Amino acid sequence: MQLKLMKQFTYSINPETLGLFYGFLGVLGFSLTLPATRVAVTDFDAVFVGLGRAVVASVLAILILWVTRQPLPPRKLWGNLIVVAIGVIIGFPLLSAWAMQQLPAAHGAIITGLVPLATAIVATVRVGERPSFQFWIASITGSTTIVLFVLFSSGGSIQGAHVLLLGASFAAAIGYAEGGKLASILGGWQVICWALVFIAPILLIPVTLSIFEHGLIASPNAWLGFGYVSIISQFVAFFAWYHGMKVAGVARVSQIQLLQPFLTILFSAWFLHEQVTPLMLLATCIVIACVFIGKKALIRRR
Numbered sequence: 001m002q003l004k005l006m007k008q009f010t011y012s013i014n015p016e017t018l019g020l021f022y023g024f025l026g027v028l029g030f031s032l033t034l035p036a037t038r039v040a041v042t043d044f045d046a047v048f049v050g051l052g053r054a055v056v057a058s059v060l061a062i063l064i065l066w067v068t069r070q071p072l073p074p075r076k077l078w079g080n081l082i083v084v085a086i087g088v089i090i091g092f093p094l095l096s097a098w099a100m101q102q103l104p105a106a107h108g109a110i111i112t113g114l115v116p117l118a119t120a121i122v123a124t125v126r127v128g129e130r131p132s133f134q135f136w137i138a139s140i141t142g143s144t145t146i147v148l149f150v151l152f153s154s155g156g157s158i159q160g161a162h163v164l165l166l167g168a169s170f171a172a173a174i175g176y177a178e179g180g181k182l183a184s185i186l187g188g189w190q191v192i193c194w195a196l197v198f199i200a201p202i203l204l205i206p207v208t209l210s211i212f213e214h215g216l217i218a219s220p221n222a223w224l225g226f227g228y229v230s231i232i233s234q235f236v237a238f239f240a241w242y243h244g245m246k247v248a249g250v251a252r253v254s255q256i257q258l259l260q261p262f263l264t265i266l267f268s269a270w271f272l273h274e275q276v277t278p279l280m281l282l283a284t285c286i287v288i289a290c291v292f293i294g295k296k297a298l299i300r301r302r
């Protein structure tokens with residue numbers, strides 16, 4: 001009876017609202033990624049943290065694919081899955097892990113400041129979505145607000161780690177848009193699972209070399225951070241994220257990620273004792289307004 005009521009409630013929700021809700025759940029899971037990575041790289045090698053998390057997640061992916069007896073994706077989609085893997089399994093995790101060796105987690109918010117806009121651009125090219133002028137204004141305003149906030153908070157200086165974060169943001173955008181496109185064919189959770197399975201054998205080589213060179217001796221906190229990015233950031237959060245994109249569209253759901261920098265900073269303040277300022281609260285209000293406007297803006301989907 002309760003299950004029936006839950007299904008009726010789900011069906012009564014506007015599909016775009018439901019997609020945005022799943023997108024927010026994904027963002028909530030992603031928001032702890034940088035603080036957890038920051039903690040993990042204090043003891044572990046960045047290559048082990050950036051790529052080893054995918055090896056762990058791939059074991060979970062193999063188990064769930066086997067239990068649910070999922071058929072192998074058509075050969076014509078294998079290249080698309082590799083693109084997803086390069087973006088969100090290799091590019092973003094590895095570049096952000098290197099950056100977190102040099103920067104506080106709060107400064108890593110520049111990643112998610114550019115990812116939504118970059119994802120919308122990629123979605124326009126790859127997925128065929130056509131956001132309205134109102135959507136682009138909201139997206140650019142929100143992204144600019146976040147970038148200016150992060151730059152102002154860091155004293156306006158650009159470091160090498162910031163360049164790594166910029167690269168990570170574009171890698172994530174490509175992986176998000178391509179995964180969102182595949183989700184309409186394979187299903188949301190199947191996309192990340194198959195991408196992990198396809199790329200895991202290649203990752204075993206650098207991860208194994210990193211273990212032999214640097215070892216696995218680390219504090220409990222470092223292991224906890226590594227466990228989080230392996231199970232939540234690289235696996236579970238993508239279930240909700242790609243499903244949200246499947247339901248509401250890649251460009252629209254990507255705008256929910258404008259909230260991620262501030263969630264990341266809040267978590268950084270909570271777990272790493274980094275400071276929360278009035279400027280951050282002001283920027284958060286502007287970004288929330290941009291997300292609301294973006295939600296209402298017209299987006300044509302092919």
